Amino acid sequence: MTLLAVRIVWFKGVVFASFIGLLGCSSPTVSDYANNTPEFSLAQFFSGHLTAQGILKNRSxxxxxxxxxxxxxxWVDGVGTLKEDFVFDDGEKQQRTWTMTPNENGQYIATANDVIGYGVTHQSGNALFMNYVLRVPYNDDSLDVSVDDRMYRVNENVVINESTLSKFGFEVGYLTLVITKVTAPE
Known part of the structure; x- marks a missing residue:
């Protein structure tokens, strides 16, 4: 075998190994949680008064x-409204109001005052995933970031929410919050 042939075989091996490695790194899908309990019912959990505590991390x-x-x-006639009032450690306050409308596939179309377009929920077992574009304040302007939201119901009263924020395909931040149900549905 010539040196060129050896390099070509080596290169093909590296490309193949990289491809296989990437396949092994695929992220979980919501269906991976189909057998987990308690089941995540959006309308049941996000009813009444809840609180949340969270952190925002930069890309590093x-x-x-x-x-x-x-x-x-x-919830009225199957359509949900979730009002969120945030207070950050520096005193900044933000409000978001989600409207969740069921579609024919058993999912919800979710819109909010600072969401560009809408998100579609995907639920299975104790998990709920949703992707959307969020307009966030940035310096004296705003910035649109893609959000990969993943929520996991860990017991009857607690959901853990992990979000990855990205811009132009690059991860720019991470959000983690714990949402706790304070009262039963009204």
């Missing part, structure tokens, strides 16, 4: 903000 993983939030969910 450093915590850059902390926050607390009060949430109130209400």
């Amino acid at each position: 993983g450093k915590v850059i903000r902390y926050f607390n939030a009060d949430l109130h969910g209400e």
Whole structure:
């Protein structure tokens, strides 16, 4: 075998190994949680008064903000409204109001005042995933970031939410929050 042939075989091996490695790194899908309990019912969990505490990390993983939030969910004729009032560690306040409308596939179309377009929920077992574009304040302007939201119901009263924020395909931040149900549905 010539040196060129050896290099070509080596290169093909490296490419193949890299491809196989990438396949092994695929992220979990919501269906991976189909057998987990308790089941995540959006309408049941996000009803009544809830609280949330969370952190925001930059792209290198450093915590850059902390926050607390009060949430109130209400459902009328199958359509949900979730009002969120955030208070950050520096005193900044933000509000978001989600509207969740069921579609024919058993999912919800989710819109909010600072969401560009909409998100579609995908639920299975104790997990709920949703992707959307969020407009966030940035310096004296705003920035649109893609959000990969993943929520996991860990017991009857607690959901853990992990979000990856990205811009132009690059991860720019990470959000983790714990949402706790304070009262039963009204």
